Amino acid sequence: MEFSSKLIEKAVNEISQLPGIGKRSALRLVLHLLKQPKEQTDFLSQALVAMRTDIKYCKNCHNISDHDVCEICANPKRNHELVCVVEDIRDVMAIEGTGQFRGVYHVLGGKISPIEGVGPSQLKISSLVEKVKSGLVAEVIFALSSTMEGDTTNFYIYKQIADSNIIMSTIARGIAVGDELEYADEVTLGRSILHRIPFEKSIKSN
Amino acid sequence: MEFSSKLIEKAVNEISQLPGIGKRSALRLVLHLLKQPKEQTDFLSQALVAMRTDIKYCKNCHNISDHDVCEICANPKRNHELVCVVEDIRDVMAIEGTGQFRGVYHVLGGKISPIEGVGPSQLKISSLVEKVKSGLVAEVIFALSSTMEGDTTNFYIYKQIADSNIIMSTIARGIAVGDELEYADEVTLGRSILHRIPFEKSIKSN
CATH class of the missing domain: 3.40.1360.10 (Dna Topoisomerase Vi A Subunit; Chain: A, domain 2)
Incomplete structure (x- = not known):
């Protein structure tokens, strides 16, 4: 891909390093941002940098958090x-x-x-x-x-x-609620029979 | 979607304003950036802001360019x-x-x-x-x-x-090179017959 602008090329290269986004999609996103007010790009990049810089992990469970716990x-x-x-x-x-x-x-x-x-x-x-x-x-x-x-x-x-x-x-592994038995894979169906639960218990959890 | 962190929520909201990216994909991208070195996020946001701020359009043909022409x-x-x-x-x-x-x-x-x-x-x-x-x-x-x-x-x-x-x-509209006639839509096939070109000309352009 040859670009008429180094600025576009750099932005496309950075975006296409994200998983699941190729150069074509990246160019589409860049052209979209160019059509939007400049503020949208500013807000986007500020949010990304703030997120990456200030993010904390709960010292207890390691979940992402804004506080120490x-x-x-x-x-x-x-x-x-x-x-x-x-x-x-x-x-x-x-x-x-x-x-x-x-x-x-x-x-x-x-x-x-x-x-x-x-x-x-x-x-x-x-x-x-x-x-x-x-x-x-x-x-x-x-x-x-x-x-x-x-x-x-x-x-x-x-x-x-x-x-x-x-x-x-x-x-528990088993057939998802609402799924049809005939389309379930054999391992899942097999486990759902092995690990069957008392019928009365299943009524209560509804 | 409820987030445990306002920073994540803000980043996800900004990313999911881009076309073709929903909240789930946005969260996936955010979690990817968190696993990468901080510099990647910095480079990405710098490239976006530079692109949006400094981009020029050719005053002659309006194509995106780094110069006036x-x-x-x-x-x-x-x-x-x-x-x-x-x-x-x-x-x-x-x-x-x-x-x-x-x-x-x-x-x-x-x-x-x-x-x-x-x-x-x-x-x-x-x-x-x-x-x-x-x-x-x-x-x-x-x-x-x-x-x-x-x-x-x-x-x-x-x-x-x-x-x-x-x-x-x-x-010219017509059947793409390498395509099979039987799968072409009728409008395209019709046009390719109406707008047929001299055989000798087609040989030269190969």
Whole structure:
């Protein structure tokens, strides 16, 4: 791609370093910004720099926060003995959206993935193990995505805290509410039968 | 979507104002930037602000440029009597990429589109008409996309310069090189038959 302007070229190159945005899309975004008032570009770049500079991580659960301790960890009404282990802030947002969870979180910041060069030391695993060993945790819920990397991470953590006297659980896998059985994959359907729950319990949770 | 951080929320809101990027994608981009060195965010926002602040438009053809006159208009080897009318810089880049055009461009900055609130006065039409009437142009090639808006814009310009004694042409519509006839739409196939060209001419252009 040859550009008639170095300024455009530089902006396109920077934008196209973001995941999922190629040079063509980047050029489309740049041309869009050129048609908008200059303020929009200023606000965008200010918001990005402020976010990247001033962002804090909760020193308790490592979730992204504007304070040293996030709102969830600071909330005395939440059950601080029930810890849900998730990958990143998006999972926290998704689980909070259900309104079903009243415990706290532990945000790992990723999954163990040798292919992407992510080892246990790059994740917030040791602080979770410490938390468990200090006796402040009654139950750990593993809520990572059920991929090879997620399972590996679960198992790595499990091995480190297996000798502690706490409950360990994982979120239920099964057929999604509203899905048709015939289109479900065999592994999921198989698990949903193996891990079936009492009918009366299922009525109550509706 | 509820965010645990106002900084994240603001960044996501600004990014998701860009076309084709929703809140979820915006959050993905923000989390990506957080994992990268701080410099990447700085470079990105600096490139955006510099682009938006310092960008110039060629005073001759209105193409985006770093100088008052773009490289194409400043090139004495180009045929300045042959003017190709296009929508925006992307079309200039596409035509330049073919290496087949040695004239100059006139960049309208869009198409007449009542639905999007774009009228002739928002486009660089009057300067094109002036250019034609000053007698400096021998041929105008209309190279807008063949949509309702493109055809409207072509016709609007055509009416304004119809009484001047210049050649007016449009780029050829037809079956793309490498495409199979049976999958072509009827309008395109019909036009390619109506506007057929001498076989010997087609051999030479290969």
